[in-house]
Amino acid sequence: MRVTIRDVARAAGVSVTTVSRALNGAQDVGEETRQRVIEVAKQLNYRPSHVARSLVLRKSQNIGLLVSDFRKGGHHFLYDVLVGVHDTLAEYGYDVTLVSTDTARQQLVSYVDFCRARGLDGVIVTGIRLDDPYVEEVVESTLPSVVIDLPLLSRHCGYVMTDNVNGARYAVRRLVSRGCRRIGFVNGAAHAAVSRERLRGFEEAVRQYVGVYDDRLVVYGDFTLEGGQRALAELLARAPDVDGVFFASDLMAIGGLQHCRAAGIRVPEDLAVVGFDDIDLARFVTPALTTIAQPRYEMGCEAAKMLVHMLEKGEMPSGTLLPPQLVVRETA
Amino acid sequence: MRVTIRDVARAAGVSVTTVSRALNGAQDVGEETRQRVIEVAKQLNYRPSHVARSLVLRKSQNIGLLVSDFRKGGHHFLYDVLVGVHDTLAEYGYDVTLVSTDTARQQLVSYVDFCRARGLDGVIVTGIRLDDPYVEEVVESTLPSVVIDLPLLSRHCGYVMTDNVNGARYAVRRLVSRGCRRIGFVNGAAHAAVSRERLRGFEEAVRQYVGVYDDRLVVYGDFTLEGGQRALAELLARAPDVDGVFFASDLMAIGGLQHCRAAGIRVPEDLAVVGFDDIDLARFVTPALTTIAQPRYEMGCEAAKMLVHMLEKGEMPSGTLLPPQLVVRETA
DNA sequence: TTGCGTTTCCAAAACGTTTTCGGTTATAGT
DNA sequence: ACTATAACCGAAAACGTTTTGGAAACGCAA
Numbered sequence: 001m002r003v004t005i006r007d008v009a010r011a012a013g014v015s016v017t018t019v020s021r022a023l024n025g026a027q028d029v030g031e032e033t034r035q036r037v038i039e040v041a042k043q044l045n046y047r048p049s050h051v052a053r054s055l056v057l058r059k060s061q062n063i064g065l066l067v068s069d070f071r072k073g074g075h076h077f078l079y080d081v082l083v084g085v086h087d088t089l090a091e092y093g094y095d096v097t098l099v100s101t102d103t104a105r106q107q108l109v110s111y112v113d114f115c116r117a118r119g120l121d122g123v124i125v126t127g128i129r130l131d132d133p134y135v136e137e138v139v140e141s142t143l144p145s146v147v148i149d150l151p152l153l154s155r156h157c158g159y160v161m162t163d164n165v166n167g168a169r170y171a172v173r174r175l176v177s178r179g180c181r182r183i184g185f186v187n188g189a190a191h192a193a194v195s196r197e198r199l200r201g202f203e204e205a206v207r208q209y210v211g212v213y214d215d216r217l218v219v220y221g222d223f224t225l226e227g228g229q230r231a232l233a234e235l236l237a238r239a240p241d242v243d244g245v246f247f248a249s250d251l252m253a254i255g256g257l258q259h260c261r262a263a264g265i266r267v268p269e270d271l272a273v274v275g276f277d278d279i280d281l282a283r284f285v286t287p288a289l290t291t292i293a294q295p296r297y298e299m300g301c302e303a304a305k306m307l308v309h310m311l312e313k314g315e316m317p318s319g320t321l322l323p324p325q326l327v328v329r330e331t332a
Numbered sequence: 333m334r335v336t337i338r339d340v341a342r343a344a345g346v347s348v349t350t351v352s353r354a355l356n357g358a359q360d361v362g363e364e365t366r367q368r369v370i371e372v373a374k375q376l377n378y379r380p381s382h383v384a385r386s387l388v389l390r391k392s393q394n395i396g397l398l399v400s401d402f403r404k405g406g407h408h409f410l411y412d413v414l415v416g417v418h419d420t421l422a423e424y425g426y427d428v429t430l431v432s433t434d435t436a437r438q439q440l441v442s443y444v445d446f447c448r449a450r451g452l453d454g455v456i457v458t459g460i461r462l463d464d465p466y467v468e469e470v471v472e473s474t475l476p477s478v479v480i481d482l483p484l485l486s487r488h489c490g491y492v493m494t495d496n497v498n499g500a501r502y503a504v505r506r507l508v509s510r511g512c513r514r515i516g517f518v519n520g521a522a523h524a525a526v527s528r529e530r531l532r533g534f535e536e537a538v539r540q541y542v543g544v545y546d547d548r549l550v551v552y553g554d555f556t557l558e559g560g561q562r563a564l565a566e567l568l569a570r571a572p573d574v575d576g577v578f579f580a581s582d583l584m585a586i587g588g589l590q591h592c593r594a595a596g597i598r599v600p601e602d603l604a605v606v607g608f609d610d611i612d613l614a615r616f617v618t619p620a621l622t623t624i625a626q627p628r629y630e631m632g633c634e635a636a637k638m639l640v641h642m643l644e645k646g647e648m649p650s651g652t653l654l655p656p657q658l659v660v661r662e663t664a
Numbered sequence: 665t666t667g668c669g670t671t672t673c674c675a676a677a678a679c680g681t682t683t684t685c686g687g688t689t690a691t692a693g694t
Numbered sequence: 695a696c697t698a699t700a701a702c703c704g705a706a707a708a709c710g711t712t713t714t715g716g717a718a719a720c721g722c723a724a
Contacts, residue, residue, distance in 0.1 A: 002448075004680055015704045020682060030702055047441070047449040051386045052680035055709045060383065062429070070415050076612075079411045082430075083402050090435035095450065097394070097429040098414075103422035109379070116334075117379040118427065254616065280408075284586065284613050336710055347674045352712060362672055384710035387679045 003044050012040040023048070054119055061094050063307060064115050064123040068101040068134065076279045077296060078126060081148060084300020085124055092308045099123070101134065112141045122307045124148065124300075130193050144310045144317075146303045150193050151319055158310070158317025160302045164194050167292040167324035168201025171246040171274045174290065174332055176209040178272050180244030183210065186231045186256065188223040188248040198248050198276070217242060221252045228255025236263075243271060244332065250275035250282050250291055257285060257331070272332040287330035295322045335376050344372040355380070386451055393426050395639060396447050396455040400433040400466065408611045409628060410458060413480060416632020417456055424640045431455070433466065444473045454639045456480065456632075462525050476642050476649075478635045482525050483651055490642070490649025492634045496526050499624040499656035500533025503578040503606045506622065506664055508541040510604050512576030515542065517550040518563045518588065520580040524555075530580050530608070549574060553584045560587025568595075575603060576664065582607035582614050582623055589617060589663070604664035619662035627654045 009016045014033060021029045022037035029037075040046075054060040065085055067078060089096050097120065101111060111134065115123050122144035128134050130150065138145055139154040147159040175183050185202045188195045199218065207213050217239055221231030228247060232255070235242060247253035253275030260267050267273055267287055275282060278293035299322055309315040341348045346365060353361045354369035361369075372378075386392040397417055399410060421428050429452065433443060443466065447455050454476035460466050462482065470477055471486040479491040507515050517534045520527045531550065539545050551567045553559030560579060564587070567574065579585035585607030592599050599605055599619055607614060610625035631654055641647040 002680090005682095006680080016681080017683080017704055017706095018702085021703090024682085026683095028702060033702080045445070047445050049387075049451060049680050050449055051383055051392065051451045052709090053682075054383045055381075055387055055680080055711090056682050058709070070418065086402065086430050086432060090432060090438075095429050097427050098418050100418060100422060106422075113377070113379050117382055119381065119383045281613055281616050285616055286618055334710090337712095338710080348711080349674055349676095349713080350672085353673090356712085360672060365672080381710050384679090385712075387681090387710080388712050390679070 002049075003046050005046070005048065008037065008041050008044060008046050011044060012037045058119075059121050060119040062118075062120055063089060063094050063096055063304075064099040064118070064120040065096050066099045066101065066111055066115075066123050066125045068125075068127040068132065070098075070100045070102065070127075076277070077294075080296035081126060081300040081303075084297040084302075085304045086300075088301045088304040089308070092304070092312075094121070094304075094308065101128075110137055112137055112143050115143055121311055122146075124303050124307060125150075129191065131191055144307060146307050146310075146317065148299055148303050153317065153319050156310075156317065158306050158319060160299050160306065160320045160322065161194070162294045162299065162324045163321040164197035164324075165201030165204070167276060167294075168198040168246065169205040170324065170326045171276070171292055172202060172205040173209060174274055174326055174328070175244035175246065175272055178244070178268070178332055180272055181210055182239065182242045182244070183217065184235045184239065184242040184245040185218040186221045186228060186235065186245060186247045186252055187218055188221065188252070190220055192223075195248060202246060214239075221247070221255070223249050223252060225251050225255040225258075228252025229259045230255075232256040232259045233263075236265075245271065245273055247273065247275045250277040250279045250289060253289055253291070253331075254281060254285055257287075257289070268331050274326075274332045278327055282327075283329065290329040290332045291327055293325045293327050295324065298322055334381075335378050337378070337380065340369065340373050340376055340378050343376060344369045390451075391453050392451040394450070394452055395421060395426050395428055395636075396431040396450070396452040397428050398431045398433065398443055398447075398455050398457045400457075400459040400464065402430075402432045402434065402459075408609070409626075412628035413458060413632040413635075416629040416634075417636045418632075420633045420636040421640070424636070424644075426453070426636075426640065433460075442469055444469055444475050447475055453643055454478075456635050456639060457482075461523065463523055476639060478639050478642075478649065480631055480635050485649065485651050488642075488649065490638050490651060492631050492638065492652045492654065493526070494626045494631065494656045495653040496529035496656075497533030497536065499608060499626075500530040500578065501537040502656065502658045503608070503624050504534060504537040505541060506606055506658055506660070507576035507578065507604055510576070510600070510664055512604055513542055514571065514574045514576070515549065516567045516571065516574040516577040518553045518560060518567065518577060518579045518584050519550055520553065520555040520584070522552055527580060534578060546571075553579070553587070555581050555584060557583050557587040557590075560584025561591045562587075564588040564591045565595075568597075577603065577605055579605065579607045582609040582611045582621060585621055585623070585663075586613060586617055589619075589621070600663050606658075606664045610659055614659075615661065622661045622664040623659055625657045625659050627656065630654055 005016050005019050009019045018029055019037050022034040086096050125145055125147040139152055139157050142156050145157045149161045152159050172183055187199055219231040219235045221227035253273055265271050275289050275291035278291045282289040282291050310317055337348050337351050341351045350361055351369050354366040418428050457477055457479045471484055471489050474488050477489045481493045484491050519531055551563040553563030585605055597603050607621050607623035610623045614621040614623050642649055
């Protein structure tokens with residue numbers, strides 16, 4: 001059936017030991033036998049079994065991508081992260097298998113046990129929140145992991161996220177440079193770590209660039225389109241003189257845009273708007289949304305890179321912030 | 333280190349054979365010992381090694397998701413398919429590992445060898461085209477596979493795709509019911525299988541619903557935004573009297589919308605438009621795009637289901653068409 | 665007592681690798 | 695000629711499971 005190392009050994013007239021050595025580039029095998037083995041292996045189209053190899057080596061060259069909100073129609077975010085992770089992991093010779101918290105939960109096992117049963121060497125965690133029951137597991141477990149978009153740091157757990165405070169700063173700087181002086185902030189869910197950071201950046205920046213900070217100008221829209229509409233309406237009711245607003249997500253910003261159209265508010269003349277994320281939609285809505293782009297793909301790459309460094313070089317996990325980028329379109 | 337079946341056996345005072353049997357629900361083990369073994373296993377938090385199991389069983393309960401255009405910012409299509417695949421595969425107890433044609437190609441192995449080396453039980457193939465070098469491999473190989481969005485059928489290879497000809501029919505039916513009589517078609521890339529089918533559906537439907545068919549009303553925009561703009565311009569130049577147009581993708585349709593705005597054409601009053609895909613953007617552009625929705629998630633589910641039926645029940649692969657759905661918004 | 669079937673259990677082989685430890689040559693040094 | 699060293703190679707154990715082919719114990723009929 002399958003062609004094994006034994007078949008190659010037989011065909012090449014050597015032992016399996018020698019075949020293994022020859023193919024893996026070990027040193028103590030004669031150059032001519034090595035060539036012969038390689039030749040024979042190619043002839044037979046021999047592919048070493050990753051499974052057998054994993055068993056004996058006790059590592060699988062396989063890492064899990066844990067996603068905790070794996071829903072259809074879901075996250076614009078996840079896809080780019082996923083291909084970033086896959087690309088760089090493939091480069092390092094690792095496979096990636098999908099792990100959903102739902103299926104783990106359904107089987108009543110912790111996700112760590114889930115990964116261990118499959119012999120995964122490590123895991124990249126996406127989509128979890130501060131109040132998630134999983135965060136404890138992530139930081140406690142000895143399974144090497146790196147978390148995306150949540151600052152969790154421990155002996156075996158690093159993180160990578162975008163520099164949210166600077167992102168927020170860029171946003172208000174842009175608004176100020178366009179002449180805005182009363183700047184509002186529609187933040188996302190209050191318990192999200194990113195919300196806290198964006199708020200901090202926002203506050204720092206308005207203190208620095210406009211001088212006076214008024215915390216009644218921040219409202220919450222919990223990251224949804226409708227939330228954005230509602231929040232902007234509330235903000236405007238509270239302070240009709242705001243001339244610019246920063247939304248903590250593009251989706252909310254688009255909701256805000258819809259409110260503006262309905263209310264006859266001209267964007268950007270009456271009200272300048274900048275979002276956060278740079279989702280696909282942003283360039284297509286009218287007026288096109290200026291926003292702070294998150295380096296989604298790069299976050300995936302960086303997370304993957306950190307994980308294999310931990311695995312192969314024994315590096316300590318760390319926290320890395322990736323720079324966001326202002327992309328200027330029509331709304332500010 | 334790791335707790336193995338041997339540890340459980342020792343702790344329960346039985347042989348490993350008995351532990352294996354007890355845990356896997358085999359018949360010849362006493363009820364009381366079974367309970368004891370289960371109890372001990374739980375106590376020790378024992379998880380059978382999937383790797384070891386795969387080795388001896390010669391199947392991994394792991395299937396590959398082959399994607400051939402895995403790029404950042406990529407396919408809206410892929411994500412939903414992916415979660416559909418993952419969801420139903422998880423239900424059946426399978427894992428899914430990502431396989432990109434790029435990495436396989438980079439390692440100079442056929443993707444089948446790639447999968448075999450990893451012991452994957454089967455593979456779901458997405459994103460390949462008729463002129464792809466992989467199609468031969470897919471149909472020839474004995475690795476069970478099911479292809480999404482390309483009608484490839486052989487001994488070990490089935491497919492699932494959306495019913496494109498009916499999708500096209502729905503589109504023109506809608507257009508006709510709004511009073512359109514001169515209907516144009518902006519098709520995608522000519523070599524794509526889906527393009528052929530949509531064209532067929534288009535022609536059949538206009539023959540049926542409006543009577544006269546004019547093949548000068550079909551142009552090609554190769555699935556891009558710019559292509560859609562260009563193609564619509566060309567179509568309008570060729571036949572200024574068209575009052576409705578069906579685009580073979582939402583992206584092209586949106587391009588068309590942009591052209592209309594630039595040219596001062598009112599949609600849907602002067603020109604009715606229906607797209608294909610129902611991408612996220614569709615509901616956000618103005619006017620909101622009427623379109624034919626593809627059941628992306630369901631395609632993933634269906635593909636997964638077919639594959640495990642092939643694997644577990646020895647069913648023959650088949651071709652299944654999933655019904656698309658007209659979603660009416662503002663452009664038609 | 666013997667024979668036979670059932671039930672419950674186990675020892676050992678197998679799956680396809682890597683690696684340890686040692687063995688055989690050939691080469692070189694005295 | 696004898697030893698020391700190096701270079702090359704192989705037998706066998708290990709990784710953690712499942713499964714095969716019996717074996718022990720027991721009951722029951724002859």
